Amino acid sequence: MAKEENGKGLSGKDLPRNDLQSPFAVRKIKWEGLKITLHLLRYLRPYRMTFAAGMLFLALSTGTSLAFPKLVGSIIEVIEGKSQFSINQITLLLFVVLLGQAVFSYFRIYLFSQVSERAVNNIRLDVFSKIITLPVPYLEERRVGELTSRITSDVSQLQGLLSFTLAELFRQAATLIVGMSILFYTSWKLTLFMLATVPVLGVASVFFGRHTRRLSRKAQDQLAAANVVVEETLQSVHVVKAFTNEPLEIHRYRTILDRVVNLMLFAARFRGGFASFIIFAMFGGIVGVIWYGAALVQAGEFGLSDLFTFILYTTFIGASISGMGDLYAQINRTVGASERIFEILGETAEVSVEAARNAVAGDIEGRVTYQDVHFAYPSRADLPVLKGVSLDIRAGEKIALVGYSGAGKSTIVQLLMRFYNYQSGEILVDGKPVRDYGISELRKNIAIVPQEVMLFGGTIYENIAYGKPSASREAIIDAARRAHALEFIESFPEGFETIVGERGIKLSGGQRQRIAIARAILKDPKILILDEATSSLDAESEKLVQIALDELMQNRTTIVIAHRLATIRKVDMIYVLRDGRIAESGTHQALSTIPDGVYANLIKLQFETAIEKY
Numbered sequence: 001m002a003k004e005e006n007g008k009g010l011s012g013k014d015l016p017r018n019d020l021q022s023p024f025a026v027r028k029i030k031w032e033g034l035k036i037t038l039h040l041l042r043y044l045r046p047y048r049m050t051f052a053a054g055m056l057f058l059a060l061s062t063g064t065s066l067a068f069p070k071l072v073g074s075i076i077e078v079i080e081g082k083s084q085f086s087i088n089q090i091t092l093l094l095f096v097v098l099l100g101q102a103v104f105s106y107f108r109i110y111l112f113s114q115v116s117e118r119a120v121n122n123i124r125l126d127v128f129s130k131i132i133t134l135p136v137p138y139l140e141e142r143r144v145g146e147l148t149s150r151i152t153s154d155v156s157q158l159q160g161l162l163s164f165t166l167a168e169l170f171r172q173a174a175t176l177i178v179g180m181s182i183l184f185y186t187s188w189k190l191t192l193f194m195l196a197t198v199p200v201l202g203v204a205s206v207f208f209g210r211h212t213r214r215l216s217r218k219a220q221d222q223l224a225a226a227n228v229v230v231e232e233t234l235q236s237v238h239v240v241k242a243f244t245n246e247p248l249e250i251h252r253y254r255t256i257l258d259r260v261v262n263l264m265l266f267a268a269r270f271r272g273g274f275a276s277f278i279i280f281a282m283f284g285g286i287v288g289v290i291w292y293g294a295a296l297v298q299a300g301e302f303g304l305s306d307l308f309t310f311i312l313y314t315t316f317i318g319a320s321i322s323g324m325g326d327l328y329a330q331i332n333r334t335v336g337a338s339e340r341i342f343e344i345l346g347e348t349a350e351v352s353v354e355a356a357r358n359a360v361a362g363d364i365e366g367r368v369t370y371q372d373v374h375f376a377y378p379s380r381a382d383l384p385v386l387k388g389v390s391l392d393i394r395a396g397e398k399i400a401l402v403g404y405s406g407a408g409k410s411t412i413v414q415l416l417m418r419f420y421n422y423q424s425g426e427i428l429v430d431g432k433p434v435r436d437y438g439i440s441e442l443r444k445n446i447a448i449v450p451q452e453v454m455l456f457g458g459t460i461y462e463n464i465a466y467g468k469p470s471a472s473r474e475a476i477i478d479a480a481r482r483a484h485a486l487e488f489i490e491s492f493p494e495g496f497e498t499i500v501g502e503r504g505i506k507l508s509g510g511q512r513q514r515i516a517i518a519r520a521i522l523k524d525p526k527i528l529i530l531d532e533a534t535s536s537l538d539a540e541s542e543k544l545v546q547i548a549l550d551e552l553m554q555n556r557t558t559i560v561i562a563h564r565l566a567t568i569r570k571v572d573m574i575y576v577l578r579d580g581r582i583a584e585s586g587t588h589q590a591l592s593t594i595p596d597g598v599y600a601n602l603i604k605l606q607f608e609t610a611i612e613k614y
């Protein structure tokens with residue numbers, strides 16, 4: 001997708017990136033993907049000593065398991081009377097080897113798990129930190145379910161690599177190399193005979209593996225899409241129920257699940273065919289080896305115990321080779337997952353976590369100026385929303401933005417918060433362009449009381465503290481008092497510890513608004529944005545919210561996004577937005593008397609709607 005550099009002063013870094021690949025895009029060159037996956041190893045670095053210890057135990061346990069066939073062979077030697085040891089001695093040695101194997105395996109698994117769990121934790125944390133510091137347009141372009149699956153399923157894939165696949169790769173390779181050397185040493189003739197079957201298996205493995213991988217990747221993508229359906233449905237379960245659209249959602253889910261099943265079954269046919277081929281070829285090979293080996297024993301070329309050892313090693317090696325196919329598939333899946341993860345990690349965040357943590361609000365007065373601001377949303381670049389907006393709000397002044405729905409009122413304040421970059425013009429705070437502030441520094445000076453108050457799952461106390469996590473208990477209680485929220489909070493048996501949000505009690509609209517006001521009071525910013533609730537509260541709540549707002553607005557520059565005009569008579573200045581520009585500005589008195597003015601018409605419209613209600 002081409003990207004347009006439009007407007008002045010926009011550096012490439014500031015621009016939201018639209019040219020990202022789909023996360024399910026077919027990957028390019030394998031080697032590139034593998035290189036990306038190797039970057040993962042840096043997550044192992046802090047735990048390299050533990051990893052090295054794990055490798056040591058892995059080598060020891062591989063060594064002991066390789067000693068096993070040799071010892072079994074020695075027992076046969078004893079039976080044949082060709083050994084200086086007794087059966088008991090060798091059995092004892094076998095037990096020692098088994099014990100060693102058991103102990104080494106325990107440490108191997110525990111140490112590798114320590115490394116992989118911690119490394120994966122760090123990857124998850126990095127991905128999450130990156131996601132939430134990415135610019136708003138990037139996040140808007142993606143579905144929530146898609147981003148969640150980056151953190152959950154893709155990272156889990158990587159865990160497989162770090163905890164199991166790497167170790168297993170080493171083990172299989174060691175088994176293969178050591179086992180083959182022993183085989184050659186025992187009988188090169190029989191080894192060459194045995195090897196005649198291996199290339200056949202190798203070719204088949206590559207052929208089938210490629211097919212099944214492609215199919216299972218398709219199925220994985222479909223499954224991810226199915227999960228998105230579940231998430232979206234659950235997120236808006238009220239809407240689904242209100243429209244009685246349960247059957248529709250079930251149908252949507254079933255259709256996509258059917259696709260998954262079909263793909264999975266198609267892949268299963270391949271896998272089944274592959275498994276039966278391998279079983280036949282492998283056991284066929286072993287039968288061949290026994291046949292040829294028996295002939296060699298009869299010819300006196302080597303002993304029965306050697307044949308026994310040989311066959312055991314052959315099965316070990318056979319298992320390693322077929323395991324390699326699985327490992328290959330797993331590595332390939334991991335490459336896909338890590339590509340998707342590094343794609344996110346490689347994005348440019350709007351602010352680093354460090355900068356966000358260290359940002360201070362600074363000492364601003366709160367003057368806000370818009371100079372001929374032009375803006376179109378990145379997702380709809382051809383549709384200008386603001387076409388030259390100019391405003392000048394003095395520090396401490398209260399203004400209201402008014403206009404028909406969709407006129408761009410919310411957009412104006414989103415630009416002040418730098419959720420998006422405007423294409424031209426300038427927005428200044430205290431005479432300094434917003435772009436010259438650190439993003440967190442700027443946002444620390446602004447508080448929003450939104451239309452729809454979002455409460456996090458947790459206590460009321462935590463929800464208020466969200467305004468300023470470092471605040472003391474006294475400050476939080478004081479903020480609740482000043483927001484006129486204390487009365488209702490204290491009426492709950494658990495008071496501030498009452499759980500709200502998804503699993504807790506549901507607060508009324510007015511109560512939620514007052515929590516949001518308490519949050520804003522606690523944040524104590526110089527600039528305040530009130531996105532007025534569209535739905536009206538009952539008279540009592542309305543009065544309390546209004547008192548709380550009056551308290552909050554004191555000594556702050558306030559921008560009210562007005563949906564209901566009744567509440568804005570007290571503001572110093574009203575700006576009426578039409579067609580992406582300020583069409584009228586003035587006090588309520590002045591604007592309502594303009595004949596055929598936009599504001600006068602809006603008032604008339606609201607008045608008529610109010611009358612119709614009765």
Ligand SMILES: Nc1ncnc2c1ncn2[C@@H]1O[C@H](COP(=O)(O)OP(=O)(O)OP(=O)(O)O)[C@@H](O)[C@H]1O
Pocket residue numbers: 140377379380385403404405406407408409410411412563
């Ligand atoms: N994230 C977005 N991406 C693309 N277009 C958007 C986005 N948000 C808003 N718009 C569009 O921008 C225009 C202005 O929207 P905005 O929300 O600023 O209007 P508003 O005046 O606040 O409306 P309302 O009073 O209904 O809240 C609308 O046409 C809307 O469809």
